[in-house]
Amino acid sequence: MEQQNSDDLSQFVTNNDFNVLDNETLSQNGGSWSTAAREKKRHRANTGSNSEYELSKTLSDYENLSLDNKLSMLFQEMKGVSSKVDSCLNLQIKVNSIETTMSDHERRIKLLEYKSVDLESRCRRNNLLISGIPEERDENCFHKISTFLREKLEIDPCPPIPRCHRLGKFRHGSSRPIIIYCLDFRDTEFILSNARKLRGTHFHINRDFPRGIVDARKILWPQYKRLRQEHPNSKDPAETTVAIAFQEEESSPTRTS
Structure with missing residues (x-):
């Protein structure tokens, strides 16, 4: 009886291509049977995601890879770099949008300041x-x-x-x-x-005058007096004001891009 069981086990392992393991057992017909595991694994096509590719991080491992694995690894790295570049471009677009919005807000705030000073001046003109x-x-x-x-x-x-x-x-x-x-x-x-x-x-x-106009007049008044001395025959105050503004524009530093 034992001989027959042994022959059946041998035939089972041969036909199904399994190895006998000692740890896990199953009972069949009163005898102890070991769980079978596959002896030979079917060769899998390389998809670029095997353990050899994933663990190849150092230069020596990279040199030992096959050409297909090297190309797959480079392709995956390029995909990662491309995604990072896309993220940076998206961030740059957002930053440019924020800068444009901030510039528009600053312009609006400056315009509101000028309007506020003008309104205050009109309220004080009496x-x-x-x-x-x-x-x-x-x-x-x-x-x-x-x-x-x-x-x-x-x-x-x-x-x-x-x-x-x-x-x-x-x-x-x-x-x-x-x-x-x-x-x-x-x-x-x-x-x-x-x-x-x-x-x-x-x-x-x-x-x-409001405080802002008073401070501006203190700065411009010496230039106004000097220009009045240089142009004593000028009777139009606007002419002297334009001359001051022109000199201020010439003395300001040139904006570089």
């Missing part, structure tokens, strides 16, 4: 700043302004001034300027037209 009037405690600014206009500028009667007050914090030994608001813009222009009578005195009358 205001005048008068400097040099002595300051006293508990003074009446309306009385001082009417007296100043009558005595210094020979303007009588005093135009309607709904509001006037000192600017800044009180300090001993100093006279703060007085800001006045004229009800009619024509009164503002009339007072400014008589300001030439204050030449040679310590009194000054100026428009109430």
Whole structure:
């Protein structure tokens, strides 16, 4: 009986091309049978994803590869590089889009700043700043302004001034300027037209410009005076302004691409 079982096992292994293993067993007809495993593996066509290709990372392994495996490896590497290049190009497109958007936002913000300064200037065009009037405690600014206009500028009667007050914090030994608001813009222009009578005195009358315009005028005023001396016969203020702008453009550094 044992001899017959042995012959059947030998025939089974021969016909099915299996090896006998000792670990895993199955019982059939009361005897112990070992799990069979395939002895010979069928040759698989190379697809570029076998273990030899995947583990070939060093130069020596690469040199030992066959030509087909080398080409497959290079093809896979080129695909990886191509995907990375595509990702970089997509990022570059996004960065360019963001830069364009930021540039447009900066332009809009600058335009809003200019409009804000222009609006503030228009709101202040009825205001005048008068400097040099002595300051006293508990003074009446309306009385001082009417007296100043009558005595210094020979303007009588005093135009309607709904509001006037000192600017800044009180300090001993100093006279703060007085800001006045004229009800009619024509009164503002009339007072400014008589300001030439204050030449040679310590009194000054100026428009109430916003801070940005005041800073710009401080920068441009020396150039304006110099150009006025160079062109004494010029009666058009715009001509001098254009000359200043032209010089500013020439002195700015050339933009390089």
